[in-house]
Amino acid sequence: MSAxxxxxxxxxxxxxxxxxxxxxxxxxxxxxxxxxxLEVGEVDAVITGYSTVAGHLMPAxxxxxxxxxxxxxxxxxxxxGATGLAMVxxxxxxxxxxxxxxxxxxxxEDRASGQTRATSTxxxxxxxxxxxxxxxxxxxxxxxxxLASRYLWSYGLAEDALAPLPVQMREHAGRKxxxxxxxxxxxxxxxxxxxxxxxxxxLDCCPVSDGGAAFxxxxxxxSDRAVRIxxxxxxxxxxxxxxxxxxxxxxxxxxxxxxxxxxxxTSDVHVFGIYDSFSITVAMLVEELGLVPxxxxxxxxxxxxxxxxxRYPMNTHGGLxxxxxxxxxxxxAHLAEVVTQLRGERGAGQVDHCRVGYVHAxxxxxxxxxxxxxxxxxx
Amino acid sequence: xxxxxxxxxxxxxxxxPRFVLAVCDECSNTSYLPAEHxxxxxxxxxxxxxxxxxxxxxxxxxxxxTVDGGDPAGLVLVELDEGPVVMGxxxxxxxxxxxxxxxxxxxxxxxxGLVPVFSRKA
Numbered sequence: 191m192s193a194x195x196x197x198x199x200x201x202x203x204x205x206x207x208x209x210x211x212x213x214x215x216x217x218x219x220x221x222x223x224x225x226x227x228l229e230v231g232e233v234d235a236v237i238t239g240y241s242t243v244a245g246h247l248m249p250a251x252x253x254x255x256x257x258x259x260x261x262x263x264x265x266x267x268x269x270x271g272a273t274g275l276a277m278v279x280x281x282x283x284x285x286x287x288x289x290x291x292x293x294x295x296x297x298x299e300d301r302a303s304g305q306t307r308a309t310s311t312x313x314x315x316x317x318x319x320x321x322x323x324x325x326x327x328x329x330x331x332x333x334x335x336x337l338a339s340r341y342l343w344s345y346g347l348a349e350d351a352l353a354p355l356p357v358q359m360r361e362h363a364g365r366k367x368x369x370x371x372x373x374x375x376x377x378x379x380x381x382x383x384x385x386x387x388x389x390x391x392x393l394d395c396c397p398v399s400d401g402g403a404a405f406x407x408x409x410x411x412x413s414d415r416a417v418r419i420x421x422x423x424x425x426x427x428x429x430x431x432x433x434x435x436x437x438x439x440x441x442x443x444x445x446x447x448x449x450x451x452x453x454x455x456t457s458d459v460h461v462f463g464i465y466d467s468f469s470i471t472v473a474m475l476v477e478e479l480g481l482v483p484x485x486x487x488x489x490x491x492x493x494x495x496x497x498x499x500x501r502y503p504m505n506t507h508g509g510l511x512x513x514x515x516x517x518x519x520x521x522x523a524h525l526a527e528v529v530t531q532l533r534g535e536r537g538a539g540q541v542d543h544c545r546v547g548y549v550h551a552x553x554x555x556x557x558x559x560x561x562x563x564x565x566x567x568x569x
Numbered sequence: 570x571x572x573x574x575x576x577x578x579x580x581x582x583x584x585x586p587r588f589v590l591a592v593c594d595e596c597s598n599t600s601y602l603p604a605e606h607x608x609x610x611x612x613x614x615x616x617x618x619x620x621x622x623x624x625x626x627x628x629x630x631x632x633x634x635t636v637d638g639g640d641p642a643g644l645v646l647v648e649l650d651e652g653p654v655v656m657g658x659x660x661x662x663x664x665x666x667x668x669x670x671x672x673x674x675x676x677x678x679x680x681x682g683l684v685p686v687f688s689r690k691a
Contacts, residue, residue, distance in 0.1 A: 387633060
């Protein structure tokens with residue numbers, strides 16, 4: 191049995207005070223259920239991502255009561271930035287096992303306006319090892335900056351080598367309603383923005399945002415706009431940066447599992463959604479996925495490889511770097527965008543002739559990986 | 570593992586001025602963070618080994634937006650001569666990836682405990 195993404199809901203991201211985590215989750219869920227053309231009563235399973243602002247033991251039950259539904263299955267999920275795609279993988283498993291017909295996958299939080307920047311920095315830093323890393327004073331940007339430092343040194347690159355990646359994401363965001371940042375930027379802007387954790391500067395880093403995202407995953411296509419989940423794959427090879435194996439973080443393993451299920455490979459893909467919490471994140475991912483040679487992600491970006499009309503159209507909503515990063519929902523926005531592309535509904539940012547999409551997310555410090563292959567059509 | 574914990578020699582996280590590594594009894598894979606099984610071969614038997622404390626710096630960052638709002642903090646990754654990568658601090662602005670380094674264990678400055686601080690070898 192196949193599983194289909196029948197509905198997507200993506201709210202605007204940004205510093206948008208006035209809604210709490212559940213408000214954002216409900217806003218996105220309404221959009222997704224309407225998009226799937228379902229009655230809420232038809233949803234029989236709910237999978238919910240965590241909120242860093244409003245942590246709860248039972249986030250799916252909390253959401254279901256507030257949304258006003260009584261699903262047969264409900265549970266929360268927590269694998270950092272990979273949570274959204276891990277929930278899609280679990281939704282697919284529920285569909286294929288016959289346990290559910292319509293699974294609502296939802297996340298959202300007021301990460302920007304519901305807590306101080308200092309609290310956000312401190313909460314996120316806890317992905318570091320509590321004994322061996324956190325006491326040294328690291329932060330999430332600090333951990334990724336170490337990856338960037340090692341990367342630049344390993345390939346003999348200058349400090350501006352990664353800057354074309356955020357520049358490309360910003361160009362995409364300029365054509366996407368709801369993106370947090372749309373004003374065009376240059377490589378010079380990236381390199382002269384204030385240092386967050388050298389060599390990473392402010393514009394190498396995604397913002398912290400408010401917002402929500404939701405999907406409906408179904409056992410049948412509810413319209414001809416449905417997109418089939420052709421393959422999913424995961425890999426979990428370490429939690430902490432200190433234990434990471436360079437060049438084999440798990441990204442390629444997860445992708446290979448997803449593409450094997452789909453009986454496709456990266457050369458078949460027309461549109462990509464690749465996790466881009468930092469410039470270095472997306473660089474390491476596209477290289478480990480084999481899209482570009484090692485050390486060349488920035489130069490490929492500079493040459494337009496990731497533009498809408500490039501060889502690898504990627505993150506055409508602007509990605510985490512410019513659409514924004516609202517926690518779990520941030521990693522779901524890539525899938526919402528790829529589905530919209532495959533439906534041919536992306537308007538000014540539409541990629542021509544796209545039929546196959548690939549979405550990849552990581553959580554922690556390239557720790558948890560999930561890849562999803564999507565194919566247009568209801569067959 | 571034979572009941573022998575890998576941190577039998579007290580390492581820096583417990584106040585001892587040393588890195589303690591674990592060497593797999595089956596495949597000789599040497600690792601740093603505590604783990605019940607060898608991540609390479611899955612064996613349980615491990616023998617602790619105290620690292621010499623020298624290696625090659627492979628990454629440097631200066632964290633400007635710090636958790637406590639303090640001055641920029643230098644963080645490094647060092648590939649020890651025994652193989653594993655460890656994280657530490659540095660106070661040397663001139664330190665670059667590729668430099669040979671040695672460790673000293675210094676008071677963390679945040680209450681009790683030691684932290685590894687790396688400097689270029691003389």
